[in-house]
Amino acid sequence: xxxxxxxxxxxxxxxxxxxxxxxxxGLVYPFVTTTLGGALFPFQAGGSVLHDSxxxxxxxxxxxxxxxGAQYFHGRPSAVGNDPVSVGGSNLAPGNVALRERAxxxxxxxxxxxxxxxxxxxxxxxxxxxxxxxPHISPAAARVQAARVSQARGLSLxxxxxxxxxxxxxxxxxxxxxxNVLRLNLALAAMSPAEARQEMR
Amino acid sequence: MNEVIxxxxxxxxxAFPLGIYMARALDDERESRIDRLFRPIEAVIYRLAxxxxxxxxxxxxxxxxxxxxxxxxIALAWGVxxxxxxxxxxxxxxxxxxxxxxxxxxxxxxxxTNQQHYSGQAQLSYLSQTFAIVTLQFITPATGxxxxxxxxxxxxxxxxxxxxxxxxxxxxVGNYYRDLVRTLVRIxxxxxxxxxxxxxxxxxxxxxxxxxxxxxxxxxxxxxxxxPLGPVASMVAIKQLGTNGGGWYxxxxxxxxxxxxxxxxxxxxxxxxxIPVALLVAMAVFTGRRRLxxxxxxxxxxxxxxxTSVLIASERLPNAAFEGLAAVGSANxxxxxxxxxxxxxxxxxxxxxxxxxGSVNAMHDSLNPMxxxxxxxxxxxxxxxxxxxxxxxxYLLYLMLAAFIGSLMIGxxxxxxxxxxETREMRRISLAILAQPLxxxxxxxxxxxxxxxxxxxxxxxHGLSQVLYEYTSAFANNGxxxxxxxxxxxxxxxxxxxxxxxxxxxxxxxxxxVAAWLAGKRMAPAGRxxxxxxxxxxxxxxxxxxxxxxxxxxxxxxxLGPIAEQLTLGY
Numbered sequence: 001x002x003x004x005x006x007x008x009x010x011x012x013x014x015x016x017x018x019x020x021x022x023x024x025x026g027l028v029y030p031f032v033t034t035t036l037g038g039a040l041f042p043f044q045a046g047g048s049v050l051h052d053s054x055x056x057x058x059x060x061x062x063x064x065x066x067x068x069g070a071q072y073f074h075g076r077p078s079a080v081g082n083d084p085v086s087v088g089g090s091n092l093a094p095g096n097v098a099l100r101e102r103a104x105x106x107x108x109x110x111x112x113x114x115x116x117x118x119x120x121x122x123x124x125x126x127x128x129x130x131x132x133x134x135p136h137i138s139p140a141a142a143r144v145q146a147a148r149v150s151q152a153r154g155l156s157l158x159x160x161x162x163x164x165x166x167x168x169x170x171x172x173x174x175x176x177x178x179x180n181v182l183r184l185n186l187a188l189a190a191m192s193p194a195e196a197r198q199e200m201r
Numbered sequence: 202m203n204e205v206i207x208x209x210x211x212x213x214x215x216a217f218p219l220g221i222y223m224a225r226a227l228d229d230e231r232e233s234r235i236d237r238l239f240r241p242i243e244a245v246i247y248r249l250a251x252x253x254x255x256x257x258x259x260x261x262x263x264x265x266x267x268x269x270x271x272x273x274x275i276a277l278a279w280g281v282x283x284x285x286x287x288x289x290x291x292x293x294x295x296x297x298x299x300x301x302x303x304x305x306x307x308x309x310x311x312x313x314t315n316q317q318h319y320s321g322q323a324q325l326s327y328l329s330q331t332f333a334i335v336t337l338q339f340i341t342p343a344t345g346x347x348x349x350x351x352x353x354x355x356x357x358x359x360x361x362x363x364x365x366x367x368x369x370x371x372x373x374v375g376n377y378y379r380d381l382v383r384t385l386v387r388i389x390x391x392x393x394x395x396x397x398x399x400x401x402x403x404x405x406x407x408x409x410x411x412x413x414x415x416x417x418x419x420x421x422x423x424x425x426x427x428x429p430l431g432p433v434a435s436m437v438a439i440k441q442l443g444t445n446g447g448g449w450y451x452x453x454x455x456x457x458x459x460x461x462x463x464x465x466x467x468x469x470x471x472x473x474x475x476i477p478v479a480l481l482v483a484m485a486v487f488t489g490r491r492r493l494x495x496x497x498x499x500x501x502x503x504x505x506x507x508x509t510s511v512l513i514a515s516e517r518l519p520n521a522a523f524e525g526l527a528a529v530g531s532a533n534x535x536x537x538x539x540x541x542x543x544x545x546x547x548x549x550x551x552x553x554x555x556x557x558x559g560s561v562n563a564m565h566d567s568l569n570p571m572x573x574x575x576x577x578x579x580x581x582x583x584x585x586x587x588x589x590x591x592x593x594x595x596y597l598l599y600l601m602l603a604a605f606i607g608s609l610m611i612g613x614x615x616x617x618x619x620x621x622x623e624t625r626e627m628r629r630i631s632l633a634i635l636a637q638p639l640x641x642x643x644x645x646x647x648x649x650x651x652x653x654x655x656x657x658x659x660x661x662x663h664g665l666s667q668v669l670y671e672y673t674s675a676f677a678n679n680g681x682x683x684x685x686x687x688x689x690x691x692x693x694x695x696x697x698x699x700x701x702x703x704x705x706x707x708x709x710x711x712x713x714x715v716a717a718w719l720a721g722k723r724m725a726p727a728g729r730x731x732x733x734x735x736x737x738x739x740x741x742x743x744x745x746x747x748x749x750x751x752x753x754x755x756x757x758x759x760x761l762g763p764i765a766e767q768l769t770l771g772y
Contacts, residue, residue: 007269010262014270017250017378018277021385024246026336029390033397033435037407040398045407047430047458049415057415059426062404062457066422076539085323085412085427088452089536089564091685092522093663095770099522099535107526123531124539126523130455130564136539170540174204175463178539185418 050182053190059182060084064135067185071152071192073137073145075181076124077106080132089130103127114148136178139168153192163187204467205513205548211467212474219475220482226387227350228487229379239387246382254382257373260717263351264710266377267344271311274340278307278333282325291326292411293429298324305694310334312705313341313588315440315447315559315680316671316697318689322429322450327409330449335436339389340381342443345590346388346480347380348709350487352594355720356618359489372720374713388476389443397438399468404461405434433459441472444588446559446680454549454562455538466541466549466562473560474552477586480593492735497596500744504585505555508575512547515572521770533572536564547572554579557588559680566659566667566683570770573666573683574763580677581637581751588678591705594712596743599750600734601630601715603743607732618734619727620719633711637676638754640700644672645758648696656687662769666762671697676704 038045048061059065066082067074075082079090092099103126110116110125122141124134142164150160167184171177226235247254258266281288282303286296298306302318309316310333321330351374401407413428433449437459440448454460454469481501485494520533532543541549546563553560554576565576579585584596605622608615615622645668648654657664667683674681675697682688688697733739 007265010265010269011273013250013252013378014266014273017246017252018270018273020246020250021340021382022277022332022336025339025385025390026332029339029393030331030335030432030435033394033438034407034409034432036394037398037401037405037434041401041407044404044461045401045434046410047406047408047413047428048404048461049413049428052418057413058418059415060413060428060458062461063426063428064457065417065419065426067419068422069419072419081423083426084456084458085429086320087322087450087456088320088684089455089567091564091566091658091683092535093566093659093766094521094533094535094569095661095663095766096522096659099520103522103526119525120528121526123519123523123527123534126527127520127534128536130536130538130562130567131450131452131457133457134538134540135457138539170463174207174467175540176542182418189418 050186052186058186061180061183062135064129064133065182067181069152070148071188072185073142073149073179073181075137076134077102077126077128078132078134079128082133084133087132089132090128114145116144135180135182136169137181139164139177139179142179142184149188153188155188155192159191160188163191202544205509205544208467208470208548211471212478215471215475216478216482220479221486223388223479223483224486227380227383227483229375235387239383242386243382246386247378250378252378254376254379256376258376259371260351260374260713263374263377264713267348267710268706270340271344274337275307275311278310278337279303281329281333282306285326285329288326288328290328290331290409292409293326295324295326301691301694302689305698307333308698308701309680310337310445310447311341312678312701313345313443313445313557313591314675314678314701314705315445316675316682316701317447317451317680318694320451321448327431330436331432334447335439338436338439338443338445338447339385339393342445342476342589343381343384343389345588345594345709346384347377347590348713349480349484349590349594350380351375351377352597352713352716353484353488356716357484357488357490372717374717389439392442393435393438396442396468396472397434400437400465401434403465403468405437405465406430406458407432407434428458430458437469438472440560441469441558442476444477444556444558446553448560452564452684453560455564457538457540460562463540463545466545469560469562470545470549470552473549473558474556474586476589477556477592480589484593490735496735496737496740497593500740500747501584501586501596503744504582505551508555508579508585509548509551511575512551512572513544515569515575516543516547518569520567520569533567533569536567538562550576551579553681554679555585555587556592557583557677557679559674561681564684565670565681566685570763570767574759576681577666577670577673577755577759577763578751580673580679581755582747583677584747591678591709595708597712598630598633598708599747600743601626601712602634603739603746604732604734606746607739607742611730611732613730613732616725616732617719619724619731620722621725622719626715626718629711629715633708634750636703636707640703641669641672641676642754642758644696644700645669648692654690654692656690656693658685658687662762662766666766669758669762672700675700678705
C-alpha cells in the first residue's frame with residue numbers, strides 16, 4: 001500500500017481515466033444506443049412525425065399544437081403557446097391570483113365558444129399542462145366540442161363522434177383513455193372535402 | 202391506483218435478482234462467471250487509462266481519488282458548455298453558455314444533482330448533452346456506489362475483509378478505480394442500454410439530426426413548429442436509472458418526447474427507484490447482514506408509503522384556483538400531463554424526491570400545498586432509499602447517531618458493530634448532519650433578505666417555498682425545482698454551487714472516514730448487553746432519530762411555507 005498522499009500521480013491517472021471513460025460513456029454508448037434505436041424503431045426515433053394526405057409533415061403525434069379555428073378540436077391551455085422549443089408549465093401555485101384569473105377567463109371563453117356550463121368544465125381544459133405541449137384531452141372534453149366541429153365541417157355528429165373514438169389512445173393498461181387532438185384533427189381534415197379543396201390552393 | 206401498486210411490486214420484485222447480481226458482480230474477493238465476461242473490457246479501460254486497479258487504498262487516498270476525478274470532470278464539463286458553440290455535434294447552432302450557468306451546470310451534474318438553470322432543448326448542443334452530461338450521469342452514481350462499497354467492506358462485512366486485517370491500525374478500504382469501473386461496466390451500462398431501447402420503442406427520439414420543422418394544421422395560429430430532437434433516449438435511460446434526474450428537455454419527463462406513453466412512464470418510474478432498492482439486497486448479500494438490511498429497508502419502505510399516500514391524496518383534491526369553474530371533484534391537473542393522470546404524477550413526485558433523482562413528470566410548483574410539503578420532507582430526510590450509494594451512506598450516518606444515543610440510553614459506552622464510537626467520530630458525524638440545516642436555512646434566509654435576488658414567481662408563502670425548495674434540492678443533490686423561480690442569475694448559480702458541493706461530498710466522505718477509523722479499532726465481542734442493531738427497538742429508534750432531527754431543523758420553515766399556504770386556501 002502506498003502511504004504518502006501524492007497529488008501528481010493521482011492527477012495524471014485521473015486525467016487519463018476521465019478521457020477514456022468520457023469517450024466510452026459520452027460517445028460510444030450514445031452512439032451505439034442511438035444507432036440501434038434508430039434502426040429498430042425509425043418512426044419513433046425520428047420524432048413520430050405525422051403527414052397529411054398530401055404528404056406534408058404537419059406535426060408530431062407526441063407534440064400538441066395550437067388550434068383556434070372552429071373546424072378544429074382544441075387542446076389544453078399551454079403556458080408556452082404549444083412551442084416545443086420553449087416547453088414548460090405555468091408554474092403557478094394553486095393560491096396564486098394570476099392562476100385564478102387565467103382560469104376564470106378561459107372558463108368564460110369556453111362557455112361562449114362551446115356553450116359549456118361554468119362549474120362543469122372538464123378540468124384539463126382549464127389547467128395548463130406541465131410540458132405546454134400535452135397532445136391529449138379526455139374523451140369528455142372532446143365530446144363537448146363535437147357539435148361545433150361537425151357544424152363547421154358540415155359532417156354528421158355521428159361521424160365526428162366516430163372520429164373521436166378512433167383517435168382515442170391508451171384504452172388498455174397502463175393508462176386511461178385520452179384523445180390525441182392532432183390525430184383527430186388530421187383524420188377530420190381527410191374526411192372533409194371542403195377543407196381538402198381549401199388546402200389544394 | 203393499480204398502476205401505483207404495480208410500480209411498487211415491480212421494483213420490489215426486480216430488486217432481488219438485480220441486487221443478488223450486483224453483489225456478485227462487485228465482490229472482488231470471490232471469482233465468478235461475471236468476472237470472466239467483463240474482465241477483458243475492464244482490462245482495456247485500465248490499460249488505456251494507466252491506472253493500477255489492484256492497489257488497496259486507505260480512506261484518504263480513496264477520497265482523494267474521488268475528489269480529483271470530480272474536479273477534473275467539472276473542469277471538462279464547464280469548458281464544453283461554454284465552448285459548445287464552436288464544437289461539433291451542434292446541428293441547431295446553439296451558442297455557448299454564460300460562465301456562471303455553465304459552472305452551476307457542471308457542478309450540478311458532477312454531484313449527481315442535475316439541478317438545471319437552463320432549458321436543454323434550447324441551450325445545449327448534442328455534444329454537451331452526451332459527452333459532458335451523459336458521462337457525468339454514469340460516473341456520479343457509480344461513485345456513490347463505490348464509496349458505499351468501501352464503507353461496507355471495512356465496517357459492515359460480517360467476516361472482516363482481508364484488506365482490513367492485513368493493515369492493522371489504518372485499514373485499506375479498496376480501490377476507487379476498480380469499484381467505479383466495475384459498477385459502470387457490469388451494472389449501469391447494460392441496464393441503460395436496455396432501458397434506452399425500450400424507451401425508443403415507446404416513442405422517444407433517438408437521432409443525431411437537428412430539430413424537425415413542420416407546418417401545423419391550423420395555419421391561422423402558427424405557420425411553423427420546430428420539434429427539437431436528438432439522442433434523447435440514451436440520456437433519459439441513465440437519467441432515470443442513475444438517480445440523476447437532469448432531462449433533455451426543460452420540463453423533463455412531463456414532455457411527451459421525453460415520456461411518450463403511459464407505458465414509458467411506467468418504465469421510467471420503475472427505473473427511478475430500482476437501483477436504490479436493489480442496493481439494499483446487494484448489501485445484504487455482500488455484507489452478510491440480512492436482518493440489518495431488512496430493518497433498514499423496512500424503515501425506508503414505511504417512509505416511502507407514507508409519502509406516496511399523502512401525495513396521492515393531495516393531488517386527487519381539486520386545485521383551489523379552479524373551484525366553481527371545473528367539474529366538481531376534479532383532481533389537480535395544473536402542471537400535469539393527461540396521459541399520466543394525478544396518481545402516477547404523485548407517485549413520481551414522491552419517488553423522485555426520496556431518491557435524490559429529481560426528474561419530474563409534473564410541475565412541482567403547481568402541486569397542492571400538502572403535496573409540495575411532502576416533496577420537501579422527502580428531500581430533507583433524503584435517505585428514503587436515497588441516491589445510489591449515498592442513500593444508504595446517509596442512513597448509516599443516522600444509524601451512527603442512533604447507536605450513540607441508544608448506547609447511552611441503556612447505559613453502555615457508545616459503540617457500533619463492536620467498535621467504540623468516540624469523540625473524534627461523533628464530532629464529524631454531528632457536523633455532517635448539522636451541515637444540512639445550516640446550509641439550507643442559512644442560504645434561504647440570506648436570499649429572502651435581499652428582495653432583488655429572490656426571483657420568485659409566486660407571491661407570499663409559496664414564494665418562500667420556492668426559495669427553500671431550490672436550496673433544499675441543491676443540498677439533497679435532488680435537482681427538481683419549483684421551476685417558476687428565476688434562477689438563471691449569478692447569485693442563484695453561485696450559491697447553489699456551494700450547497701451542491703457541501704451536500705454531496707460532506708455526507709459522503711465523512712462516513713467513509715468514520716468507517717475507516719472504526720475499522721481500525723479493536724473489536725469487542727458482542728455480549729448480552731450489546732446494542733442489537735437488527736432488533737425492532739433499534740430500527741424504531743433510528744426511524745425516530747431521522748424524523749425528530751428533520752422536524753427540529755425544518756418544521757419552523759415548513760410552517761412559514763406550505764402549511765401557511767394551505768391555511769390561506771381555507772380547506
